[in-house]
Amino acid sequence: MNNIQIAIIGAGPAGLSAALELKKLGYDDLVVFEREDEAGGTPRHCGHLGFGMFEFKRVLSGPNYAKKLAKLAIDSGINIKLKSTLTKIENGVLTFSTPDGVKQYTPTCTLLTLGARETPRPDRLVSGTRSPDIITTGTLQRFAYLQKIKPFDRAVIVGSEIVSFSAIMSAKHAGIKIEAIIEEKDEIDTFCIIKYLVKYLLKIPVLTNTKLKNINGKDKKVTSVTVSSNEGEKEIPCDGVIFTGQFIPESSIMQKSFDDFNLSNNSLYISQNFQAKNDSFFVAGNALRGALAAFKCYFEGKKVAKSIHDFIRFKHEPELIKIEVDENISWYYPSMIDLKSPTKQHLTALRLKKREKGAIKVLLNGRMVYKKNIHAFPFMSTNIPWKDIELKPKDVIKLEFVRD
Amino acid sequence: MEYINLNNLFPLRSSNFAKDEVFDVAVIGAGVVGTAIFKEFCEQGAKTVLVEKANDILDGASKGNSAILHTGFDAPPDTLEHECIQRGYEEYMKIKDDYNLPFLNTKALVVAWNDEQLGKLNAILKKGLGNGVKELDLLTHEQIIKREPNLSLDAKGAILVHGESLIDPWSAPLAYVKKGINCGGKTAFSHEVQDGSFNGKYWELKTSQKSINAKVVINAAGLYGDIVDKIKGTQDFKIIPRKGQFVIFDETAYNLINSIILPVPTKRTKGVVITKTAFGNILVGPTAEDQESRTDSQTVKETLEDLKNKAFHMLPSLKNHKVTATFAGLRPASDETFYRVSINNDKNWITAGGIRSTGLTSSLGLAKHIFELHDTRYEKNPKADEKVTVPNISEFAPRDNQKEGYGKIVCHCECVTEREIKNACHGELGAGNVGGLKRRTRAMMGRCQGFNCEAAVTQICKNEVENHE
Ligand SMILES: Cc1cc2nc3c(=O)[nH]c(=O)nc-3n(C[C@H](O)[C@H](O)[C@H](O)COP(=O)(O)OP(=O)(O)OC[C@H]3O[C@@H](n4cnc5c(N)ncnc54)[C@H](O)[C@@H]3O)c2cc1C
Ligand SMILES: Cc1cc2nc3c(=O)[nH]c(=O)nc-3n(C[C@H](O)[C@H](O)[C@H](O)COP(=O)(O)OP(=O)(O)OC[C@H]3O[C@@H](n4cnc5c(N)ncnc54)[C@H](O)[C@@H]3O)c2cc1C
Numbered sequence: 076m077n078n079i080q081i082a083i084i085g086a087g088p089a090g091l092s093a094a095l096e097l098k099k100l101g102y103d104d105l106v107v108f109e110r111e112d113e114a115g116g117t118p119r120h121c122g123h124l125g126f127g128m129f130e131f132k133r134v135l136s137g138p139n140y141a142k143k144l145a146k147l148a149i150d151s152g153i154n155i156k157l158k159s160t161l162t163k164i165e166n167g168v169l170t171f172s173t174p175d176g177v178k179q180y181t182p183t184c185t186l187l188t189l190g191a192r193e194t195p196r197p198d199r200l201v202s203g204t205r206s207p208d209i210i211t212t213g214t215l216q217r218f219a220y221l222q223k224i225k226p227f228d229r230a231v232i233v234g235s236e237i238v239s240f241s242a243i244m245s246a247k248h249a250g251i252k253i254e255a256i257i258e259e260k261d262e263i264d265t266f267c268i269i270k271y272l273v274k275y276l277l278k279i280p281v282l283t284n285t286k287l288k289n290i291n292g293k294d295k296k297v298t299s300v301t302v303s304s305n306e307g308e309k310e311i312p313c314d315g316v317i318f319t320g321q322f323i324p325e326s327s328i329m330q331k332s333f334d335d336f337n338l339s340n341n342s343l344y345i346s347q348n349f350q351a352k353n354d355s356f357f358v359a360g361n362a363l364r365g366a367l368a369a370f371k372c373y374f375e376g377k378k379v380a381k382s383i384h385d386f387i388r389f390k391h392e393p394e395l396i397k398i399e400v401d402e403n404i405s406w407y408y409p410s411m412i413d414l415k416s417p418t419k420q421h422l423t424a425l426r427l428k429k430r431e432k433g434a435i436k437v438l439l440n441g442r443m444v445y446k447k448n449i450h451a452f453p454f455m456s457t458n459i460p461w462k463d464i465e466l467k468p469k470d471v472i473k474l475e476f477v478r479d
Numbered sequence: 480m481e482y483i484n485l486n487n488l489f490p491l492r493s494s495n496f497a498k499d500e501v502f503d504v505a506v507i508g509a510g511v512v513g514t515a516i517f518k519e520f521c522e523q524g525a526k527t528v529l530v531e532k533a534n535d536i537l538d539g540a541s542k543g544n545s546a547i548l549h550t551g552f553d554a555p556p557d558t559l560e561h562e563c564i565q566r567g568y569e570e571y572m573k574i575k576d577d578y579n580l581p582f583l584n585t586k587a588l589v590v591a592w593n594d595e596q597l598g599k600l601n602a603i604l605k606k607g608l609g610n611g612v613k614e615l616d617l618l619t620h621e622q623i624i625k626r627e628p629n630l631s632l633d634a635k636g637a638i639l640v641h642g643e644s645l646i647d648p649w650s651a652p653l654a655y656v657k658k659g660i661n662c663g664g665k666t667a668f669s670h671e672v673q674d675g676s677f678n679g680k681y682w683e684l685k686t687s688q689k690s691i692n693a694k695v696v697i698n699a700a701g702l703y704g705d706i707v708d709k710i711k712g713t714q715d716f717k718i719i720p721r722k723g724q725f726v727i728f729d730e731t732a733y734n735l736i737n738s739i740i741l742p743v744p745t746k747r748t749k750g751v752v753i754t755k756t757a758f759g760n761i762l763v764g765p766t767a768e769d770q771e772s773r774t775d776s777q778t779v780k781e782t783l784e785d786l787k788n789k790a791f792h793m794l795p796s797l798k799n800h801k802v803t804a805t806f807a808g809l810r811p812a813s814d815e816t817f818y819r820v821s822i823n824n825d826k827n828w829i830t831a832g833g834i835r836s837t838g839l840t841s842s843l844g845l846a847k848h849i850f851e852l853h854d855t856r857y858e859k860n861p862k863a864d865e866k867v868t869v870p871n872i873s874e875f876a877p878r879d880n881q882k883e884g885y886g887k888i889v890c891h892c893e894c895v896t897e898r899e900i901k902n903a904c905h906g907e908l909g910a911g912n913v914g915g916l917k918r919r920t921r922a923m924m925g926r927c928q929g930f931n932c933e934a935a936v937t938q939i940c941k942n943e944v945e946n947h948e
Contacts, residue, residue: 110888110891112887158887158888160880160888160891160894162880162894172880172881172888172894173883174883174884174885174886174887175883176881176882176883177881192927192930192931193930195926195927195928195929195930196928197727197802197803197804197805197928198801198802198803200778200780200783200784200787200802200805201780202777202778202779202780203777203778204777205776205778205806206486207484207485207486207913207923207929207933208484208486210928210929210930210933211927211928211929211930213927213930213931214929214930214933214934217931217933217934217935218933218934218937219480221934221935222934222935222937222938223480223481224480224481224482224483224934224937224938225480225481225482225483226482226483226484226485226934226937227484228482248480249480250480289777293774294486295486295912295913295914296486323801327729327730327731327892327926330731330800331730331731336799338799
C-alpha cells in the first residue's frame with residue numbers, strides 16, 4: 076500500500092493541466108496515472124488542427140498538442156505512471172492493474188480526469204448485422220492517425236455533432252470515401268456553417284430528418300445501410316459505418332464505486348469546486364459531463380487544482396445541496412452547491428438535448444424563484460445566474476425546461 | 480494508407496494429416512456438441528478428426544447463448560435431453576478445475592409475476608422433484624425480496640433452484656478441443672463437408688478442401704444438421720432455426736441481482752431471463768423467433784426495446800445502466816421438441832441433431848451417451864487423464880491483468896492484455912476469425928465497443944499473424 080498526497084487519474088488535457096498547476100503551487104507528492112502507454116489523452120489521436128489556440132496561442136494538431144502537454148509535465152518533474160489502469164475504488168483505496176502487478180494507493184485526495192467516449196452502436200439499439208466495421212469516430216481516428224490503417228473503403232457517418240466533422244477529416248486522411256452523413260433531427264447538431272462546408276465544399280450529402288433503419292451485411296461484413304425519411308426508404312452501399320458523438324463520461328468506475336451517481340451527467344454529483352460528496356474525490360474535464368473542447372478541459376484542470384489546493388489548506392466540511400434536472404437537459408454543471416464556499420457567479424450551466432424554444436425554471440423547494448427564456452441549441456450552454464436566491468442547508472433545487 | 484481489415488486477417492487453415500489416412504471417427508461440426516464428442520472419442524482412444532466448415536470453433540449456435548449450466552429441473556421428464564443435462568452437469572463439475580474453467584453457483588429463481596403464474600409454481604416444483612432435482616424451495620414474496628432486494632415488488636412467489644449456475648460458454652468448448660488434440664485428435668477447419676460415400680467399411684467425406692476418410696461419421700452440424708444428415712441417404716428431421724436476441728448491460732449493473740431470474744416457462748420457450756454473465760455483465764434475453772435462415776442473426780431495434788422494457792419491469796433499477804452489447808444466437812431447433820439423436824449401424828452414421836436450447840449443459844453427457852451408442856472398444860488413450868488448461872477470461876477467477884509481465888492492457892473496458900491477444904493468435908487452436916479472437920479474449924466486447932482498442936487490436940493481430948506465417 077502506498078500513501079501519496081494527490082493522485083490524478085487520466086493524463087489528458089484536464090489531468091495534465093491540473094498536475095502542472097498543483098506542481099506550481101508546490102505539491103510534489105503527486106502522481107498522475109494513465110492507462111495508455113503515452114500521456115496526452117484523447118488529442119493524441121485527433122490528427123487534425125484545432126488545438127492550443129487559447130492555451131499556447133498557437134494552432135496545433137491534436138498529437139502535437141498532446142506531446143506539448145506531456146513534455147511540459149515531464150519537464151517540470153511530474154511523476155506520470157503509464158500503463159496503470161485504475162480498476163477499483165474502495166474505502167479510499169485505489170487499485171491499479173500494471174504490468175508489474177496489482178498496485179494499491181491511498182491518496183489524501185484523488186482527481187478523476189478520465190475523459191469521455193462516444194456512444195457506440197449497442198446502446199443506440201440499431202437493427203442489423205454485427206461487424207467490426209461498425210465503429211465510432213474515436214476508433215477511426217486511432218486507425219488513421221495512430222496505427223496508419225485504413226479499415227474500409229466507403230462509409231456512412233451517423234450523427235452530425237461537431238465531432239462528425241472530425242470523422243470526415245479522419246476518413247479523408249485514411250482515404251475513406253464518405254457516402255453520406257445521416258441525422259435524425261431536422262437540422263444538423265452543430266453550427267450550420269459546418270453543414271454548408273460539408274455539403275458544398277466537401278460534396279458530402281447531409282441527410283437530415285433521416286433515420287438509420289438497418290445495417291445490412293453478412294459474415295461480419297457491412298454491405299449497405301437502409302435509411303428512412305419522409306421520402307421513403309433507401310439503401311446506401313458502404314462497407315463501414317461510423318457512429319459519432321453522444322459523448323458520455325468514462326464513468327463506469329464511478330458508478331460502481333459511489334452511491335451518488337448523477338444519471339443526467341453520467342458522472343458523480345459535483346459541486347462548484349469540482350468536489351464530490353466523498354470530499355477527497357474531485358472530477359474535472361470530460362469526465363464531468365461529456366465532450367467539450369480540449370482547451371475548456373485544460374482550463375478546468377487549472378481551476379480544479381485551485382480547489383484541491385484550498386481543500387488541502389483549509390480543510391472544511393462542505394455543506395452540500397443537490398441540484399436536480401428534468402429529462403430535457405442533457406448535462407449541467409455544477410450539480411451540487413457547497414454552501415460553505417464563496418458564492419459563484421452562476422448557479423449552474425446546462426445544455427438541452429435538442430434545439431428548443433422555451434423557458435428554464437428554477438424551483439426552490441418546489442417554488443419557482445427564477446425563470447429565463449431561452450432558444451437553446453444542443454451544442455451551446457446556457458448559464459443560470461445565481462441572482463439573489465438565498466440557499467439554506469436541506470434546500471431542494473430543481474431545474475425544469477418548459478417548451479413554448 | 481494500408482488497408483487492413485480484422486475480417487480478413489486470419490489465414491484460412493488447412494489440415495495436418497495425410498489424404499489417405501482412415502480415421503476411426505469423423506465428427507462434423509465444432510460447436511459445443513461436436514467439441515465435447517471429439518474430446519470423449521479421443522480420450523476413449525478412437526482415432527478422431529473434427530471437421531468444421533468455419534475457420535474456428537463455435538461458429539454456429541454455440542457462439543451466442545445464455546451460458547447457464549442447467550440442473551434439468553424443468554426438462555421434459557425421462558427424455559434423452561433430461562438424462563444428458565444431468566450427466567453433462569455432473570461431468571462439468573468433475574473436470575472444471577482440471578481445465579481451469581470457471582463456475583459460479585448463483586442459483587436461480589423461477590419468479591411468478593401474477594396469480595396465474597403463481598398457480599403454476601407447485602406443478603413446476605413437482606416436476607423438478609420428479610426430475611431428480613432435490614434442492615428446490617418455494618419462496619414467498621418476502622423471501623424473494625430479501626434475496627433480491629432490487630427486484631420489482633410485483634414478484635408474487637418463486638421457486639429457488641439451488642443448482643443453477645453460470646459458466647463461460649466459450650472457454651469450455653475450447654478446452655474440450657484442446658484436450659482432444661492433446662490425445663492425438665486431428666482438426667480440419669475451413670473444411671465444409673459437402674457430400675460423402677460409404678464403401679461398406681468407411682466413409683469418404685468430400686469437403687471444400689481435401690477428402691476425409693473415417694469408419695464412422697458423427698453428425699453434430701447444429702443448424703445444418705438436417706442438411707448434413709442427407710449425406711447418409713435419408714433425412715429424418717428438419718431444422719427450424721429459432722433466433723434468440725439478447726441485450727447485455729454494462730458491468731455497473733452486475734450487482735443488481737444475485738440469482739438467475741427465470742420466468743415461469745410457457746410451452747414454446749423458457750422465456751426472458753435476467754442473469755449475470757461470467758464476464759461481469761447483466762444479460763437479458765433471449766427471444767424465441769422461428770425463422771428460415773440458418774445464418775441471419777441480425778438484431779431488431781423494436782425487439783431489443785421490448786426486451787429492455789420487460790427487464791426494466793422486473794428489475795427497475797436496471798434503467799440506470801447502459802447497454803454494452805446486443806446480439807442474437809440461433810438455436811438448432813427441429814420439427815420436434817426432443818433431441819434428434821440416432822444411430823444407423825448399416826451406414827456407420829450417428830446423428831446428434833436438434834440440440835436446441837440446452838446443449839451447453841448437456842454436451843459432455845451427450846458425448847458419453849453417444850460413445851455408448853457407438854458400442855466399440857478402443858484402447859484408452861494414455862493421455863486421457865492428462866490435464867489440459869485454458870486461460871481464464873471470466874470474472875470468477877483472477878485474470879491475466881492481475882499477473883505481472885502482461886505488456887499492457889489493450890482493451891480497457893474488458894481489461895484484456897497484450898499478452899492475451901498475442902497468445903490468442905497462435906497455435907493449432909489460435910483464433911481463426913474476429914469472433915474467435917473476441918471469444919478467446921473479450922477484446923472489443925466492452926462498453927466502448929472498440930472506441931479505445933479496435934485499431935490497436937488490429938495492429939497487434941496483424942503483426943502476430945505475419946510473424947508466424
Ligand atoms: C474524435 C474526437 C475529436 C475531437 N476533436 C477536437 C478538436 O478538434 N478540438 C478540441 O478542442 N477538442 C476536440 N476533442 C475533444 C478533446 O479531445 C477533449 O475535450 C479533451 O481531450 C478532454 O480532455 P480530458 O482530459 O477531459 O480527457 P481525455 O483527453 O479523454 O483524457 C482522459 C485520459 O484518462 C485516461 N483514463 C481513463 N480511464 C482511466 C483509468 N481507469 N485508469 C487510468 N487512466 C484512465 C485515458 O486513457 C485518457 O488518456 C475531440 C474529441 C474526440 C473524441
Ligand atoms: C439464444 C440461446 C440461448 C441458449 N442458452 C443456453 C443455456 O443457457 N444453457 C445451455 O445449456 N444451452 C443454451 N443454449 C443452447 C446451446 O447453445 C445449443 O444447444 C448448442 O450451442 C448447440 O450446439 P451444436 O454443437 O449442436 O450446434 P452448433 O453450435 O451450430 O455447431 C455446429 C457446427 O457445425 C458446423 N457445420 C455445419 N455444417 C457443416 C458442414 N457441412 N461441414 C462442416 N461443419 C459444418 C457449423 O459451422 C457449426 O460450427 C442456448 C442457445 C441459444 C441460441
